Amino acid sequence: MSKTRAEKAEIIDDIGQKLDEYPIIYLTNFAGLTVAQSNDLRGRFREAGVDYQVTKNTLAQIALDRQEGMDALEEFFHGPTAVAYSEDPAKPARVIQDFLEEEDMERPELKVAWIEGELYEGPEALDTLADLKSREELIGEIVGLLLSPAQNIAGGLTSSGQNLAGILKSLSEREEEE
Incomplete structure (x- = not known):
């Protein structure tokens, strides 16, 4: 069921608020996860104090257009995208890494991490980010x-x-x- 214009505006505002509030943003590709795995991953993020949500790319891009200096993230909003918002640069990486090791999976895959204006791309950046203090x-x-x-x-x-x-x-x- 499609959302009304008001519901979409509310989602865009919510994303915009989170983009303002959190200095660390991770974009992941979650394709291939079962519902149980997705719920497990969400629970792990919640326990770590990381806000994690699946977003509609077009709504996220509209929210990004309203943010100053975040244009570089727009190109990563394609395909299945989930966003992790955090205050700590290493927590989302550690959650993803632990999940991948315990579930013996290749997804979720890090598309990019935005850490106070710097971009860290691809799965190889995950190890570096997880080691941050x-x-x-x-x-x-x-x-x-x-x-x-x-x-x-x-x-x-x-x-x-x-x-x-x-x-x-x-x-x-x-x-x-x-």
Whole structure:
């Protein structure tokens, strides 16, 4: 059953909102998945905090036309297309990779990933994207690196103080013995 003009306008607005809201967008080809596999994949994306939906190419292209600087994505809206919207560049790739390995399948296939204005095309980019660290992981590493010198100094001072105390104790014991 075809959608009314109002329903289509609502879908276009929804896609446009997501394009504004999320800096990471994955376009995938999901052809060949059964309904059960599609539902499983959707559940995995949901658990990972990734918004995933099948879109009608013409409606997505209209939404893209309304976005500034996203023209490069238009050429990828052909054939069966599902879109994953995310805040984390690696989460969608990891979900897809895990699904492909566990189901021993070749689909869904990454058409392109849009990560803050940069395009990553094709299935070979999936491994690279899955290896990216999340923002939280990177911040944790930076904080750890920043704290490391202070911890080393504190450890050095503590151990030096303990060594000095040990030396003084040994000297005082030696004087008592003599």
